[in-house]
Amino acid sequence: MSRVLLVAHRDYVQNVRTKGFWFGILFFPVLLSAFIVVPRLLEGTKSARRYAVVDESGWLLDAINRRISVEDLRLALDAAVERAAAPERVAALPAPLRSAAADLSALTSADRMALAAVLADASHEDMLSADARAVHTAHGSALGAWWSTASQASLRALDIPFSFTRYVQLPAPPGPHAAEALGQRVAADDLFAYFVLHEDPVAGVGMSRYVSKNLTDEDLREWFGSLATSEVRERRLERERIDPGVARWIQTPVRFDVRKLSAGGAEESIGERDMLRQWAPVVFVYLLWISVWSVSQMLMMNTVEEKSSRVIEVLLSSVSPVQLLAGKIIGIAATGLTMVLSWLLAFFLATKYLPGLLGASPDLPLSTLASDPLLIGSFLAYFLLGYLFYAAILVGLGSVCNTVSDAQNMMPAVMLVLIVPLLTMVPIGRDPNGALARLLSYVPPFTPFVMMNRAAGPPSLLEYVLTTGLLFASIVIALWAGAKVFRIGVLLTGKPPKLKEILRWIRAPVGMVPVRKEAAQ
Amino acid sequence: MDMSAALALDGVTKRFGDVLAVDGVSAEVPRGTIYGFLGPNGAGKTTTIRMVMSILYPDAGRIRVLGNGNPEAVKDRLGYLPEERGLYKKMRASEILSYFGRLKGMPAGEARSRARRMLGEFGLGDWADKKNETLSKGMSQKVQILGTMIHDPELVILDEPFSGLDPVNVELVRNLILDVKRRGRTVIFSTHVMEQAEMICDGIVLINEGRKVLDGTLREVRQSGEQAIVIDYDGDGGELWRLPGVARVNDAGKTAELFLAEGADPQRLLRLLVDRLEIRRFDMREPSLHEVFVRAVGGRGT
Numbered sequence: 164m165s166r167v168l169l170v171a172h173r174d175y176v177q178n179v180r181t182k183g184f185w186f187g188i189l190f191f192p193v194l195l196s197a198f199i200v201v202p203r204l205l206e207g208t209k210s211a212r213r214y215a216v217v218d219e220s221g222w223l224l225d226a227i228n229r230r231i232s233v234e235d236l237r238l239a240l241d242a243a244v245e246r247a248a249a250p251e252r253v254a255a256l257p258a259p260l261r262s263a264a265a266d267l268s269a270l271t272s273a274d275r276m277a278l279a280a281v282l283a284d285a286s287h288e289d290m291l292s293a294d295a296r297a298v299h300t301a302h303g304s305a306l307g308a309w310w311s312t313a314s315q316a317s318l319r320a321l322d323i324p325f326s327f328t329r330y331v332q333l334p335a336p337p338g339p340h341a342a343e344a345l346g347q348r349v350a351a352d353d354l355f356a357y358f359v360l361h362e363d364p365v366a367g368v369g370m371s372r373y374v375s376k377n378l379t380d381e382d383l384r385e386w387f388g389s390l391a392t393s394e395v396r397e398r399r400l401e402r403e404r405i406d407p408g409v410a411r412w413i414q415t416p417v418r419f420d421v422r423k424l425s426a427g428g429a430e431e432s433i434g435e436r437d438m439l440r441q442w443a444p445v446v447f448v449y450l451l452w453i454s455v456w457s458v459s460q461m462l463m464m465n466t467v468e469e470k471s472s473r474v475i476e477v478l479l480s481s482v483s484p485v486q487l488l489a490g491k492i493i494g495i496a497a498t499g500l501t502m503v504l505s506w507l508l509a510f511f512l513a514t515k516y517l518p519g520l521l522g523a524s525p526d527l528p529l530s531t532l533a534s535d536p537l538l539i540g541s542f543l544a545y546f547l548l549g550y551l552f553y554a555a556i557l558v559g560l561g562s563v564c565n566t567v568s569d570a571q572n573m574m575p576a577v578m579l580v581l582i583v584p585l586l587t588m589v590p591i592g593r594d595p596n597g598a599l600a601r602l603l604s605y606v607p608p609f610t611p612f613v614m615m616n617r618a619a620g621p622p623s624l625l626e627y628v629l630t631t632g633l634l635f636a637s638i639v640i641a642l643w644a645g646a647k648v649f650r651i652g653v654l655l656t657g658k659p660p661k662l663k664e665i666l667r668w669i670r671a672p673v674g675m676v677p678v679r680k681e682a683a684q
Numbered sequence: 685m686d687m688s689a690a691l692a693l694d695g696v697t698k699r700f701g702d703v704l705a706v707d708g709v710s711a712e713v714p715r716g717t718i719y720g721f722l723g724p725n726g727a728g729k730t731t732t733i734r735m736v737m738s739i740l741y742p743d744a745g746r747i748r749v750l751g752n753g754n755p756e757a758v759k760d761r762l763g764y765l766p767e768e769r770g771l772y773k774k775m776r777a778s779e780i781l782s783y784f785g786r787l788k789g790m791p792a793g794e795a796r797s798r799a800r801r802m803l804g805e806f807g808l809g810d811w812a813d814k815k816n817e818t819l820s821k822g823m824s825q826k827v828q829i830l831g832t833m834i835h836d837p838e839l840v841i842l843d844e845p846f847s848g849l850d851p852v853n854v855e856l857v858r859n860l861i862l863d864v865k866r867r868g869r870t871v872i873f874s875t876h877v878m879e880q881a882e883m884i885c886d887g888i889v890l891i892n893e894g895r896k897v898l899d900g901t902l903r904e905v906r907q908s909g910e911q912a913i914v915i916d917y918d919g920d921g922g923e924l925w926r927l928p929g930v931a932r933v934n935d936a937g938k939t940a941e942l943f944l945a946e947g948a949d950p951q952r953l954l955r956l957l958v959d960r961l962e963i964r965r966f967d968m969r970e971p972s973l974h975e976v977f978v979r980a981v982g983g984r985g986t
Contacts, residue, residue: 481787
């Protein structure tokens, strides 16, 4: 084995044995799993908000409950459409939804809403558009039967955010003292809140009431309130003899069909996946930042350790400083790659299989991201390039330090540079081909992070070529300068030199050693 | 066998900025000997040694190591213990020894088995699988020196091998050095403590302020100076300076080295001494290296 590889091998083996390395390996998967698992667990354990309603009007609560049912059914229909694209996810749906999925996809969301209303017996078939009516004719009876008989448990298993997974309505006790009885139950934490609906909500003269101990969590009130508002609004329109269809038409907002112009110039309609794609690079920038920073810092600390334990000159009797430097850079790069690849693997496996293990359908958009060649490819490439750039600088700085605290004193300066890509991460994510993004792409210390950030753009091929070329040239210069400082720095004891002194070493011709007096014995 | 000198320096010069660290040093170290590079701190010993190890490069002059004009080419046949030395704290003793061996070009298996054998031979068998940070100072010093010998080098160079060691470990290192010589190898070590060199060196190179002051076998070097009178005594050492006929005194408190003025009589000196101090030994012999050195550099002490 060549000397360089021997050094690399030792550094790799020794680093892999440290606790810090395993912490790094586990950090991301644990974080990711927590990200996927914890919300689901919380959802499972979180007691749904229990509430009760005293309906003084005598009709509003029933109307609201019909709306809740329609709304939940619409969620089921929408889920069927969303999952229609992925065969393995469709398979998990109940038979009526599965067979209707393709036809439902052809409907607009307004049509699906109307269809849900008809299926839940809240509206008449005449209200449907021709398309929706066709779907109703073909699948209506099967869907209606399924919806009216499906158990809550079977619906829960579908992993659709039905309202009853969040809010559970309990019957209010009859009689004039219902509110007081409910108040006691709220005080005893048996109920989260209760509503008292006004006797004539349509008139709009008096107020309904919402009573709870918790006034910071307003989800329940807003959800229930908006359902009540919609119902009351419809009644008022009816009273004024305004056709609900007309009213709906009047209230329809101006809608935009959002499309994305691809690099080829073709328009594509966008979905959830595209939004995710737009923002996924930001996640990768975070990962890139953490990995480049921690791995090049590992190299620096390794060098400082060799100096402070004074083993470095022993090594120099067998290898040249350049061989030692190359070996260290390769060894730590291998350590870093092991870490980063394990992260990617964990990302891939976790998004693909973890939800399945928990009994939920796989998180498809996330797992396509985890295997997206452009994202993964640029992540790995920019990890290596970014690492080489910062490694060259940090190893030079590390070589002039004799103790860990010397090294820590130098960190703020490096940090000041590295903070920039973090600060610009969101603005660049929002405008991946804007002036700021373009400009920063050409600043070598930022290139890896900014270009990763822009992956959703994506930048043009020319930009990739130019920025990578510039970064590459900078890496060569940084490695050359780092090696020069390293050759001198490793033999240095005592106080670390000033930046000015280091710059003088870099300018001095190779072989010339302008060491200070105290080192010249 | 190649009978050229183990090391030949010819006008070797090294400059650090304005400082002339090594100034035209020429010297020769024959094979199979123990040679001391002596001189005070800052004399240029470490810089000279670093040039021999190709860690630094001379500005002028030539260095031949094991008969090769390019020291870099024979690096694997050298063993080197720098003045600034240490071990990877988290590695095991046997691991770091075999790593050093492999860096010198030994095959992995051979380096491993030799590392274990050496640790066993030198009483560290039980520590072979312990992390270096658990070793005592003496033990890690031993491991470091074994590290310079793992690949059985033809020339071992030790920079200040005795510094910071207690007498037991000094003894131990001295035995290690003698052991290398017994196996027909060459040892060069640097020290600023002349007594260390006196005990085991076949020859010395005296360096001061970057220049070679003198070199040769220990015998040659000593005979070049005048005879010394060595006494062991109790009493007030200040008396020694006031004795008539004494030119110079190297007083160590209980023993002293005296040099007579031109034409003075040793017998008369003995009588004078006995009157004034409790004399336990009175001996005439070659001067100490300390004296030789002090003479050579013109009165500057070590």
